[in-house]
Each structure stands twice: as structure tokens, then as C-alpha cells.
Amino acid sequence: MQIRSEAIVDGWIQDRYGGKGTEWIGPRSSLSIPFEIEDAPEGTVSFAVVFSDPDVVRLKGFVFMHWLISGLTRTSLPENASRTDPTLVQGVTSWYPGRIPDRLDSCFYGGPNPPDAPHTYVLKAYALDFIPSLVTGFTHDELMAEIEGHIISECEIHGLYSPRQ
Numbered sequence: 001m002q003i004r005s006e007a008i009v010d011g012w013i014q015d016r017y018g019g020k021g022t023e024w025i026g027p028r029s030s031l032s033i034p035f036e037i038e039d040a041p042e043g044t045v046s047f048a049v050v051f052s053d054p055d056v057v058r059l060k061g062f063v064f065m066h067w068l069i070s071g072l073t074r075t076s077l078p079e080n081a082s083r084t085d086p087t088l089v090q091g092v093t094s095w096y097p098g099r100i101p102d103r104l105d106s107c108f109y110g111g112p113n114p115p116d117a118p119h120t121y122v123l124k125a126y127a128l129d130f131i132p133s134l135v136t137g138f139t140h141d142e143l144m145a146e147i148e149g150h151i152i153s154e155c156e157i158h159g160l161y162s163p164r165q
Contacts, residue, residue, distance in 0.1 A: 007033035008159035019113030029111035032082035044127040047072040055119035064094040067109040082109035112161035124156040
């Protein structure tokens with residue numbers, strides 16, 4: 001199984017999908033990256049998707065969650081699906097509670113915007129043998145607990161993004 005995204009070119013996430021982009025909701029860039037999952041194993045019923053910044057641990061002490069999706073039954077999402085697809089079950093990002101006061105208002109893609117240097121972002125997909133019962137507003141920990149024992153395969157792609165000048 002593999003995940004690909006036309007948003008990542010030569011190892012770099014294109015500017016429009018992060019802090020150097022022009023589409024913003026509140027304190028975060030909001031144009032979500034498109035992606036495709038290929039060669040999912042037999043028995044796959046749905047996918048969970050996590051887009052994160054592990055490089056920020058050295059600054060904040062935790063992995064920053066930029067986008068969480070549960071129960072995805074398609075193998076691809078187009079650009080901006082986070083805002084335009086009402087069927088997506090999305091989780092709480094790390095924009096809550098620090099920069100977005102309402103938990104449910106943080107359940108959308110928030111693009112990369114590293115504060116100090118280029119960071120490596122990870123887009124990871126999990127092939128699952130069931131559809132999780134989570135609803136919009138779940139946390140990363142709840143997602144991982146829900147899918148434990150149901151992961152058939154997983155894959156990831158990395159992309160760099162640099163700070164605004």
C-alpha cells in the first residue's frame with residue numbers, strides 16, 4: 001500500500017497548502033492537500049488518515065496534529081476536501097485549544113506553518129478492517145485506541161515545508 005499526493009513535489013509541500021498560502025480560516029491555512037491511497041490490501045473496509053508535524057516536538061513537547069480523518073471509505077480526496085466534503089469524519093487538530101477556542105471549529109485541515117525552520121510533515125494512512133464508530137470531534141488518542149487491532153496495513157509520505165519569510 002502507498003499514499004501519494006500531488007501537493008508534494010520533489011519532497012516539498014507546495015506553498016498554497018500551508019502558511020504561505022492564501023486560503024485561511026482564522027489562524028490556520030485551510031486548503032487541504034489532495035491524496036490517493038493505492039494498492040490497499042484485500043479486506044480493507046476503510047482508512048484512517050493522520051497529517052502531523054513530528055519536528056515540532058522539540059519546540060512544543062508534542063506531535064502537532066494538522067488533520068485527522070476516520071472511516072474514509074474512498075481511496076482518494078481532492079484538494080480542499082476538508083472544507084467542502086460534509087461526509088468526512090474529522091478529528092480535533094492541535095490548533096485547539098491554543099489558537100481556536102471551539103473544539104469542533106478545529107476539526108478541519110490546518111496546514112503546515114513551521115515557526116522556526118523547515119519541518120518534515122507526515123501524511124499517514126491506515127487500512128482498516130472495519131469502519132470506526134467515531135464522530136467528528138474525536139482526538140488522535142481516541143482514533144488510535146479505536147483502530148488498535150484493526151490495522152491491516154499502513155503507509156506514509158513525507159513533505160517538507162519552510163516558514164514564511
